[in-house]
Amino acid sequence: VGCDRSKNLVDICGEKNFQAFVCDALSVPIRSGSCDACISIAVIHHFSTAERRLATIRELARLLRPGGMALIYVWAMEQEYKKQKSKYLKEKNGSKDKEGEINTGMAQRPRLSDQMPHSSSQDSAYSDRLFNDSKDEGSDAKPVADSRLPVHTNRTSFHSQDLLVPWHLKGGTKKKGESVDTVSFPAGSKESQELSPVFHRYYHVFSEGELEAACRSLDCVRVQNSYYDQGNWCVVLEKL
Numbered sequence: 001v002g003c004d005r006s007k008n009l010v011d012i013c014g015e016k017n018f019q020a021f022v023c024d025a026l027s028v029p030i031r032s033g034s035c036d037a038c039i040s041i042a043v044i045h046h047f048s049t050a051e052r053r054l055a056t057i058r059e060l061a062r063l064l065r066p067g068g069m070a071l072i073y074v075w076a077m078e079q080e081y082k083k084q085k086s087k088y089l090k091e092k093n094g095s096k097d098k099e100g101e102i103n104t105g106m107a108q109r110p111r112l113s114d115q116m117p118h119s120s121s122q123d124s125a126y127s128d129r130l131f132n133d134s135k136d137e138g139s140d141a142k143p144v145a146d147s148r149l150p151v152h153t154n155r156t157s158f159h160s161q162d163l164l165v166p167w168h169l170k171g172g173t174k175k176k177g178e179s180v181d182t183v184s185f186p187a188g189s190k191e192s193q194e195l196s197p198v199f200h201r202y203y204h205v206f207s208e209g210e211l212e213a214a215c216r217s218l219d220c221v222r223v224q225n226s227y228y229d230q231g232n233w234c235v236v237l238e239k240l
Contacts, residue, residue: 035063038070045074061221064239073232077205086231092155164200
């Protein structure tokens with residue numbers, strides 16, 4: 001049984017005859033102690049406080065029966081570990097698709113080893129321009145120091161644990177009788193920008209030992225394994 005915040009993704013599961021429902025990871029409507037296993041892949045790093053991230057792990061533990069297991073994957077701050085670059089960094093020059101896209105026409109199954117979003121190298125400048133435009137609107141407005149999160153640049157190492165990752169909506173508005181895929185404008189053009197709005201998703205990338213420490217703070221679970229896998233920190237838990 002799967003669950004997700006996105007109704008559209010859950011609907012796709014239903015079309016494929018999979019069991020899935022809409023819910024929040026902080027409050028899963030399943031009876032306590034009823035699951036043999038739980039999997040949380042690329043979810044917890046989207047919660048914006050340590051308290052909420054811990055609460056999500058606690059909710060996973062609540063669902064498990066005694067002896068049940070949970071697997072957690074989160075994005076790692078360390079994209080180069082033990083002198084080995086992650087797949088995310090290695091694909092900097094080899095990826096055909098330089099932008100993270102939310103495809104409005106079809107959904108593709110993500111690979112576990114490639115949970116990293118793609119983003120454009122122009123996103124940082126684009127974000128700065130937006131902030132500067134809004135700042136110039138009021139001459140009396142006073143800037144607030146360190147008030148905004150950095151916008152991550154595609155296929156580079158992280159310089160902050162809390163950041164925004166740009167995602168580009170593929171397609172966008174279409175004309176009557178025209179499919180989204182046929183709408184095409186030169187990259188960087190005004191029309192292209194209008195048809196491909198940028199959405200910034202919040203991420204908290206975990207440093208080494210951070211996820212494991214959060215799990216060990218709960219007395220209802222035991223950490224069975226903790227490891228690094230292609231730019232992700234991973235933990236296997238057992239319910240006591």
